[in-house]
Amino acid sequence: SRLPSEHPLRTAGTDRSPMIRAMLGDRPEHPPVWFMRQAGRSLPEYRAAREGTNMLESCLTPDLASEITLQPVRRHHVDAAIFFSDIVVPLKVAGLDVDILPGKGPVMGAPFNSMERIAELPEVPDSAFDPIREAVALTVEQLGSTPLIGFAGAPFTVAAYMAEGGSSRDHLGPRTMMYRDPEAWDALAGWVSRVSAQFLSAQIEAGASAVQLFDSWAGSVSERDYREHVMKYSAGVLSAVEPYGVPRIHFGTGTGELLVAMKEAGADVVGVDYRIDLDQAAERVGRDTPLQGNIDPALLDAGWGVLQKHTMDVLSKGKAAAAHIVNLGHGVPPGTDPAVLTRLVEFIHES
Numbered sequence: 001s002r003l004p005s006e007h008p009l010r011t012a013g014t015d016r017s018p019m020i021r022a023m024l025g026d027r028p029e030h031p032p033v034w035f036m037r038q039a040g041r042s043l044p045e046y047r048a049a050r051e052g053t054n055m056l057e058s059c060l061t062p063d064l065a066s067e068i069t070l071q072p073v074r075r076h077h078v079d080a081a082i083f084f085s086d087i088v089v090p091l092k093v094a095g096l097d098v099d100i101l102p103g104k105g106p107v108m109g110a111p112f113n114s115m116e117r118i119a120e121l122p123e124v125p126d127s128a129f130d131p132i133r134e135a136v137a138l139t140v141e142q143l144g145s146t147p148l149i150g151f152a153g154a155p156f157t158v159a160a161y162m163a164e165g166g167s168s169r170d171h172l173g174p175r176t177m178m179y180r181d182p183e184a185w186d187a188l189a190g191w192v193s194r195v196s197a198q199f200l201s202a203q204i205e206a207g208a209s210a211v212q213l214f215d216s217w218a219g220s221v222s223e224r225d226y227r228e229h230v231m232k233y234s235a236g237v238l239s240a241v242e243p244y245g246v247p248r249i250h251f252g253t254g255t256g257e258l259l260v261a262m263k264e265a266g267a268d269v270v271g272v273d274y275r276i277d278l279d280q281a282a283e284r285v286g287r288d289t290p291l292q293g294n295i296d297p298a299l300l301d302a303g304w305g306v307l308q309k310h311t312m313d314v315l316s317k318g319k320a321a322a323a324h325i326v327n328l329g330h331g332v333p334p335g336t337d338p339a340v341l342t343r344l345v346e347f348i349h350e351s
């Protein structure tokens with residue numbers, strides 16, 4: 001494998017951690033758990049660390065990004081860290097006019113909605129990702145045998161922000177572009193595919209033991225459009241990192257109809273959102289595929305009894321799959337009481 005000889009999978013024993021073993025299809029002593037958005041606004045120590053530093057600057061300041069990545073591991077004893085960064089960080093690294101505004105998410109100076117604009121996109125040298133390598137290296141040094149999960153945005157989701165110039169509900173920008181100007185769509189999605197692969201490779205080379213490709217908004221396309229206009233760009237990212245041999249998770253929301261195609265794109269683990277039960281997901285993708293998910297984030301604030309019962313149901317339905325990595329069906333809501341997450345981890349570990 002292309003993995004450096006000093007990598008934590010080889011030297012720190014992350015390969016024997018419950019998290020990585022589950023991703024490879026095993027059922028360790030206790031079900032491993034991490035939470036999407038475990039680092040972030042639900043934690044007072046995160047708000048304190050971020051005070052006065054804007055989001056993208058925080059992501060590109062290695063010691064700060066590393067500290068924020070470690071916070072939820074210390075507090076909740078989750079089985080993995082997820083690298084603190086954002087899916088638009090590669091766009092910033094590429095020198096594009098992008099920012100992340102509080103309460104709004106990513107915003108572009110101007111949308112990439114025509115061939116003229118898209119033709120301006122630069123090739124990015126791998127060295128531009130050095131702050132990312134540095135933050136990952138600092139982090140894995142502290143994590144020991146707990147694995148770090150690296151991540152990147154999938155081409156459709158990142159291109160949706162670029163084509164629209166910011167957040168949107170229906171993602172009409174990219175979905176129209178696929179048909180109105182397929183060459184422009186190909187150029188845009190192809191460019192994102194390359195920078196997302198560079199972003200993931202930098203994280204793996206610096207010490208990430210697994211990666212997740214986030215296609216959060218893939219659920220807004222039909223299976224036919226996914227297979228015709230989206231899948232090959234995601235497959236490009238996943239195949240670019242295949243030679244490293246680290247497990248690759250593929251996640252999106254509203255993807256019940258896309259799970260099979262998302263697996264076929266080259267995933268080792270399929271992430272399932274809260275809209276479909278894990279036993280049904282296992283039926284669709286095949287029982288030999290490890291699944292990740294899918295506690296409904298809405299239930300974190302519904303009272304412990306309700307959450308506990310729901311979690312038991314998720315754990316039980318997860319037995320239909322080859323292996324189960326426990327997670328939420330989407331990110332931790334910012335208003336979540338962190339004590340609930342700590343208690344939930346404890347409960348899952350005792351199950």
Ligand code: 1CP
Nearest residue numbers: 036037038039040083084085086087102105167214216331
């Ligand atoms: O703990 C972790 O999970 C690591 C941190 C992380 C991750 C994995 C952040 C920090 N962002 C992401 C990925 C990301 N960014 C996704 C995929 C995951 C998902 O679906 O939740 C998406 C869609 C984005 C884009 C984005 N960035 C949004 C969503 C906006 C929308 O269109 O609805 C937002 C709000 C951001 C900003 C952001 N990223 C991360 C944090 C902690 C924040 C909030 C920034 C702040 O403190 O103001």
